[in-house]
Amino acid sequence: MKLPCYLVRDLLPLYKDEVCEPETAADVREHLEGCTDCRTLWEALQTAAPLEEAVDHAKAQEQAAALRRVKHTQQKKRVLIVLAAVLATLCAVYLGLRLVHDYANKTYLDYDADDILKVEYEEHQEEGGNPLKGDGLYITLNPAQYNTLLSTTFLDTEEGEILVFTLGNSLWNEWMNTQWYGLEEGELFKDGICTVGNAGRSTVEELVAAYYLPYSKFVDWESRWARSVPEDAILVWQRDDQ
Numbered sequence: 001m002k003l004p005c006y007l008v009r010d011l012l013p014l015y016k017d018e019v020c021e022p023e024t025a026a027d028v029r030e031h032l033e034g035c036t037d038c039r040t041l042w043e044a045l046q047t048a049a050p051l052e053e054a055v056d057h058a059k060a061q062e063q064a065a066a067l068r069r070v071k072h073t074q075q076k077k078r079v080l081i082v083l084a085a086v087l088a089t090l091c092a093v094y095l096g097l098r099l100v101h102d103y104a105n106k107t108y109l110d111y112d113a114d115d116i117l118k119v120e121y122e123e124h125q126e127e128g129g130n131p132l133k134g135d136g137l138y139i140t141l142n143p144a145q146y147n148t149l150l151s152t153t154f155l156d157t158e159e160g161e162i163l164v165f166t167l168g169n170s171l172w173n174e175w176m177n178t179q180w181y182g183l184e185e186g187e188l189f190k191d192g193i194c195t196v197g198n199a200g201r202s203t204v205e206e207l208v209a210a211y212y213l214p215y216s217k218f219v220d221w222e223s224r225w226a227r228s229v230p231e232d233a234i235l236v237w238q239r240d241d242q
């Protein structure tokens with residue numbers, strides 16, 4: 001053997017990294033073939049390498065996992081922010097629509113007097129009970145024009161009792177194009193205004209006239225506690241003997 005054991009052991013790291021001179025490498029190889037002790041050390045050195053690599057690999061994996069966790073957390077945050085933004089937008093849209101709906105629902109449009117087709121006093125005594133079927137004043141309206149009987153006021157005059165009423169359709173119904181329900185094709189809408197026993201009134205017999213006043217004027221007139229028929233009220237019914 002050309003090389004002594006102690007020298008070979010010193011040289012093994014260099015031999016492993018393949019940085020020895022070719023001649024030195026050849027001598028080391030020759031020594032390893034002939035010396036069991038040095039060969040055992042050499043084999044141990046060789047298995048040590050993958051171990052280091054394994055440690056490095058494990059570290060790299062751990063780092064990658066940590067990076068993934070950070071990314072995952074960021075992604076979750078981003079999703080939460082987007083969700084919060086969507087929720088806030090939906091709330092804003094809902095509140096906006098509510099405001100528009102509430103406004104439109106409380107805003108009444110004047111009902112065209114031409115759509116009041118008929119106002120008649122009818123005797124339905126035999127039908128009793130239901131105030132809408134008893135004796136009283138009945139208005140027949142254009143079924144294509146949805147409206148609500150908004151308000152009635154009775155004036156006590158020397159001639160007798162005079163009814164002033166108003167109709168109106170809310171802006172919301174107008175937008176929604178609401179129609180009367182339950183009407184057959186061509187059927188007219190009829191509603192009772194003043195009937196015996198309706199709202200505790202029993203003076204229908206004394207009723208001498210009924211006037212229609214558009215809503216916008218009615219509100220103003222009523223707020224001033226007017227006690228006489230307003231000038232622009234439209235006479236829609238009068239007792240025959242008047």
Ligand SMILES: [Zn+2]
Binds near residue numbers: 004005008037
């Ligand atoms: Zn040796």
